[in-house]
Amino acid sequence: MSPPRALARLQFHAGFTLDDAVEVVDYYARLGISHLYASPILRARSGSTHGYDVVDCHEVNPELGGEDALRRLVARLRSRGMGLVLDIVPNHMGVGVQNAWWMDVLRHGRTSRYAGYFDIDWQASDPLLRGRLLLPILGAGYDATLREGHLRLARRRGEWMLRVYDDHLPLSPESLAGLTDDAEAKHDPASDEGRAALHALIERQHYRLAFWKLASDMVNYRRFFDINELAGLRIERTAVFEDTHKTIFRLYAEGLIDGVRCDHVDGLADPRRYCRQLRHRLDRLRTQPPPEAPRGGAYIVVEKILAEDESLRLDWRTDGTTGYEFMDQVSAVLHDDTGEAPLTELWRNLTGEGADFATQAVRARRQILVDSFEAELDRTARALFAAARADVATRDVSLAAIRRVLAELLVHFPVYRTYAGGAGRDAFDAAVFERAVEGALRTIRGEDTDLLYLVAGWLGGEAPRSLPPGPVRRARERAIAVFQQATSPVAAKAVEDTAGYRYGRLLSRNEVGVDAARLAISMDEFHRRCVERGATLPHNLLATATHDHKRGEDVRARLAVLSEVAGRWVVTVEHWRARHASLRQRAEGRMAPSAADELMLYQMLVGAWPLGLEPGDDEGLERFASRIAAWQRKALREAKRWTRWTSPNEPYEDACEDFLRSLLSGDGAAELAAFAQYIAAPGAANGLAQTVLRLTAPGVPDLYQGTEYWDFSLVDPDNRRPVDFAARSASLERERAPEEALGTWRDGAVKQATILRLLSLRRAHPELFAQGSYRPLSASGTAADHILAFVREHRGQRLLVAVARHTAEWLAGAETPAIPAACWEGTTLPLPEGQWRNVLGDGARPGGVTEAVGVFGNLPVAAWVSGA
Structure with missing residues (x-):
């Protein structure tokens, strides 16, 4: 199989059609992208801006130009030797009169x-x-x-x-x-x-x-x-699977698409069966691909949130996940764990909230069950009740008791879902249930203890296949399926969309697929994860920005700097809180914004502050204020403390927006701009570091639309704004080396130039990245802890990658992310023997122990290639 080298994600809608994409194919080809990665293109509800509300599985969306436009896009892609990966939605459809x-x-x-x-x-x-x-x-x-x-x-x-x-x-x-x-x-x-x-x-x-x-x-x-408006499908039924995938299979058989990204795989009754069935069908279809189509089997990745110690099941026969776990790892390794204590203390002192993130998540799960999932809880409880009634030994168990026990299991469930089937649980799922039961034991009624263990057994602790065929076995299998489909939406709404908007210690760690309780990881852990991925799922997607992210990749990179300058941040926030006290208003019996909402607002303001925005630029400040205000209103409602989507507390929301606009219209704007400038250069260094790691670590890099420039986007719909491809194409034509583009780093061209150089290297040496080994490289000397480095090697070709991290002590307040040579004094890297060529700049050098400044030059990132 020939997997994609690099994907570029595009969001399609009536304002950006398949024909519009035709016009950017040449740009992405020059950049080094091998495949476009399209949001869902089947017919969706009229006016859909995302495509996940498909109403007709048999037709390419006419709002996007229909199948004729798709064929025009594929023809252009094939002319440039490129392919197309398609996002599909097997879990649900949009419902209503159009379906x-x-x-x-x-x-x-x-x-x-x-x-x-x-x-x-x-x-x-x-x-x-x-x-x-x-x-x-x-x-x-x-x-x-x-x-x-x-x-x-x-x-x-x-x-x-x-x-x-x-x-x-x-x-x-x-x-x-x-x-x-x-x-x-x-x-x-x-x-x-x-x-x-x-x-x-x-x-x-x-x-x-x-x-x-x-x-x-x-x-x-x-x-x-x-x-x-989105109803679940019974995709586990073969007739439904075939009918809903009919067009996808035809497009693949005709060579129009080269693979799929499966949305929300955890919503399916049996993800393993679905993925294996999908792989089998696609393998059978691609027997005689058109001559212009790329060779190899279908590329299949699944949208899946993995817990810290969880791995994607290899027997699903997919190429991996969409890369949320990499987004977590690359972010965490750039955070400084020395900032954890002061940032935690600031959060607790200002808000009076002593609960950690795990406690907040449990509280959010409990609230979500009541607010949003009573019907799903009832459905799951009744499935378990049917399992109890089917067995004479448990016929006296009440529905009310099952419901109580089930609720506590769901509240304390530590992952998105388990995958028990007729054969029961595997070792990982057994450990998950053990943790869930331990948590539930702390909160259930004493008389429900025996039932808790009984229910845990019904949900896969006892393999249904060990039972004789009949109603008891069928009821147990159904109960397991219904329960497992219930856990992932509860987790998503509680963790991502509630606790993630309530817990504001450091918002760069509040992201899809991230455990906000963990601020940082070591370089050793990052290396271990890369080695594991290279050995098991070498074609897994690597993402740092998606259509679902809460904050743009460079917002998170900049906010990570707060973990390095936590002491200064604490003093600054306390000063701002006192300075702006008069701007708060009383709304609906409470001060607005609350301390928690105010602290999170300050983070968003300094994290997303546009490069080049001056405090005196009234028009620019108004645009920025409107974007932040939209984020703020959504964040307040998602937190579900003082307001929510189902019952908006507009007086509180309006008072919070008044506070925001007052900040940006007065003297406070100057202080906000000054602090944003203080962390901008080390934030940019972090942004370049995560870009380089995404493009060189084991896996397939995913470039979200527009993020080849700095990405200071906010949560959707802000992260789906139109992309200025003309500007990006013009800067790409100049083909400046990253070292040269560093001189005007605020325009984002240095990031684009870095991507161009590394994607060009991937194009020239695809096997080095697809099959190359991964070996950590340790620096020596005074600044050794500031260098994360490794070597990729395949058949004599070698790539050395090094990125600087925790650079605030050198770059905070600097005008540029160029690292002064004196910072590297006394620090060396052991380059393997051979002749090495600089990928991101000019020049060559022999192997051996090398001064760090000779590896990095002025850049905070480095890539050297040998034998290629």
Whole structure:
């Protein structure tokens, strides 16, 4: 197999189509990218900005230009020897009137040919929902919506339908009998009689309309997280798998795509089976690829959040994950663990919050279960209850007790999910459950202890296959599947989208796939992770920015500097808190912003402060303030302390925004700008370091759109803003060496030049990166701890990589990230024997013990190649 050398992720929508991508292929080819990596391109809901709400699996989205545009894009890619990897969404679909499968289910209920496509619980505990589908789409209570005339019988395209606001829902065939030409008048909700008749008609449907806020308590279809408009698929059914992947398989068989990225694999009932089935089908399809298509098997990666001690299962037969774990590791190795104590103390002293991140995560899980996942909790509990009832030995166990025990297991679950099946748990999953049970034992009622162990056994501790075929075995297998599908959305919403917005010790460590409790890792641990990845999943993606990141890669790189200058940061924040006390307002009985929200705001302001933004630039400050205000409002709602999406506390939010804008319109802007400048140069050094490590460590680098310049983006939609490809193309044409581009480092060209040089090297020597060994290299001397270095080697070709870290003591307050030669005095690196050529600059040198300054020059990063 020939894996991709390097991917460039593009976000497609009506404002950036497949034809628009045609125009940037040449740019990415010159940069050294081997494959474009596209967001989902199948037909999504109208106006979708991300494509994850697919409504038709059989069509390339016409808003993106349709299949003709896709073929034009692929033709251009093939002309440059490039390929295309496609993001696919096997877990769910967007539902509503644009989804014909969903509409058929609404019309025919359980008898619809598509009823088995969606993960619907037709045996809901609520008798009003049994055999019906809950539609939580009303903007108010059902009675009020009916009385206000938002529900009406209407004729549309010769067919009677139920008009709900501006949409039209189908009516069941059996309910249409007796509707005559005057039916609309007879069902007019303006009169008591008409309203009663309309209600009676609605009650005869296969769906039940409800206020959208009732979804978390009552919804009887599996959702993507807590999003009502995204319904889970039963992809484990072969017919559903084949139908939903029909177009993907055709595109692959025709040589239009070269691989896939599988979104949210943990949402599937059986990820292992799915991945192996996908690999098998793609292997069978690509028997005679078009001559212009790249050779080799399909490239398959999965979006998967791994815990610190968790590895992707190799028997899934994928090429790896989308790289969140690398994002964590490369960030952590650039943080300084000496800053942990003062930063933790600052957080606790200012906020009065003594809980660590793990405690915050447990609290968030408990709240999320109540706020967003009551229906999922009920569904899982009833699956376990069915398993109990199926066995005469446990028939007296109550549903209420199971629900209590289950809730505590979910609250204390330490990973996103486990993968037990008929064969039960493997060793890793067994250890996960042991930790979950230990946590639950601390909080459950004493009389539920025995049941806790019993439930843990049902959930894979006892292999269902050891039971004889029959109802007990089937019930256990179903309970395991339902439980495992419930743990990942609870974890994601609680950890990423709640605790991550509540715990603000250092926001550079609050990121997707990152444990915010861990501030830093050692160089030895980073090296160990690289060696493991090279040995097991050498084609795993390496990401440092994605469409889902909370803060841009260079925001995180700059904020990492706070771990090095923690003492100064503490004093600065305390000064700002006192200085800006008069700007806080009382809103809804509390001061706004709270101490926690204020501390996190300061971090975002200095971390994302645009290079070159001056305190006197009113227009620039306004643009920056608007971006930060949008982030702030989203962050406050995600934290769910004083406000939330389902019930916004606008007075508090508005007061927080007033505080922000007052900061940036007064003298405070100068101090913020000064501190941002103080950490800018070491932050840029960190940014270059993580760029070089992503491009040279074992794995396949993923370049998110636009991040070849400095990436000071915020959470979406800010990180999906239009990219100025014209500017990037123009700077690329100049082909400056990174050492030269360092002189104007604020424009981002030095980062682009570094990427160009390293991607060009990957193109010239693909086997060195795809198969080369990885050996840590240790520096000696006074600044040895500031150097992370390693050697990649394959068949006589060698690459030496070295990056500087923890450079604040040299660069804080400096005008440039160029490291003064005196900083390296007395520090050496043992270059292996041979003749070495500088990749990022000019010149050559022999191997042997070499002064660090001779390796780095002025740059904070270095790459030297030998034998190539």
